[in-house]
Amino acid sequence: MLAFVPAALFLVLFGVSVREDRRLFRNAVYLGLTLIFLSIGLLTLVPGLPHDLATVIVALVFLIPSLGTVALSVFLIGNGLTMVRKEGRSPGNLLSFMAGAGIIALILFVLTVANQGSAVWDAVAVGVVLLTGYVSFLFLCFLAYAILYGRTKVRGDVDYVVMLGCGLTGGDRVPPLLASRLRKGRAIHDAQIARGGRVPLLLTSGGRGNDEKVAEARAMADWLIAEGVPEQHLRLEDRSRTTEENLQFSRTVMEADDPSYRCVVVTNNFHAFRAAMMARKAGVNGQVLGSPTAKYFWPSSTIREFVAVFWEHRAVNVGICGSIVALSVAMALSV
Incomplete structure (x- = not known):
């Protein structure tokens, strides 16, 4: 069983690191090393296992990844x-x-x-x-x-739901990618109200690009208002040009209202983990949730x-x- 000690060690490191902060990239590396050493440990058992079981383990460790690589390329x-x-x-x-x-x-x-x-x-x-x-x-x-x-869930009350902006269509219209974020943010907002918690503010974040007629935050807020969100439930951060600035400037807005704020940041699912790492670096007190994106x-x-x-x-x-x-x-x- 000594062959499984490295896997157990990295699993413990993974658990401790996730408990410290789920937004660390080292969590991903610890998880990967756990699986690699687990595979190595399983291979050490092959000589003493029944033929059928040994074949299954070898296939899992070698054959499936090989075939999976070809299938992935296609x-x-x-x-x-x-x-x-x-x-x-x-x-x-x-x-x-x-x-x-x-x-x-x-x-x-x-x-x-x-x-x-x-x-x-x-x-x-x-x-x-x-x-x-x-x-x-x-x-x-x-x-x-x-x-x-991406399976992160909202736990407890939050004070803000921050929605990160992206480019507008025609300079003033919310594109489908951004609409997905807004729907997710509103769903979190409504769920918080339904559970009897505090009413979180929806913080739209995004400045005006060179090819845009209005700030992304303004277009996002107008979209939410048209969908029935009360205007008093909205706050705007309309200076940012990058994701880093989205997070930094949104943090400034939230801290000015309540230094002990708690928030959820919403972006698209493919961007959630990287945005979470950036949120940690920016000192934002909150996790990042992803909204659905077209599969292709x-x-x-x-x-x-x-x-x-x-x-x-x-x-x-x-x-x-x-x-x-x-x-x-x-x-x-x-x-």
Whole structure:
């Protein structure tokens, strides 16, 4: 049973870290390490298990991930084509297609190099696989914990429901993506009233972009009023231009009214975990909840969020990737 000690250790670290703050990225890494060491522990049991059970464990650890990788690449390519058809050919919309094509290219590259019989090419292949494995591990950690974090529920009373803005259609109209956030925010607001708690203020957050006729906060507030929300239940933060400013300026508004405020921040589900990390950094006292997003939109958006998180932790990530490249070069030169 000693083989399961590392998994148990990282599970404890995961639990302690989540209890400290659910908005930490290290929670995702601890979860991923727990699952990896659990898999290793299960593999150590294989020699002493009945054949059928041993086959199931090996399939779970090796076969399913391998087949899942191929299936994922096909899905991402298909999703990318859907994104291009519905949203246009912007670089952001091509992310899922490029990710799927990249997975297939990597598989073909490794299979081709494996047949070269060259130690130098073997070293290159090792470096590519290690780099890809590291990035893939972080992405799967991010994805798994983002889904887990997305199950966050509102507990107790809140003073504010902060809704983060995004670009307006035609300069003054709320687009479907933003309308989803507003519906979620209003649902939280109404649920708080229905349970007999305090009436939270709906804080719309977003300034006026260069191509917008009104501030996003104003357009959001007008949309909510048209949907029947009393105007006195609304507050506006209309200076912010970025998500960081959304959170910082909203915090200023809330603290000015009540330094001990408690809030819920609403954005779209693909953005919730990263926004939660940003809210923690900004000192916002509250969790982040996600609103529904069109299914075809979610994969590319999630990849974009991961790239942003990866870059935010670039000091560590570049250092580790650089070490992998150096190892690969050292292996090639030692031949």
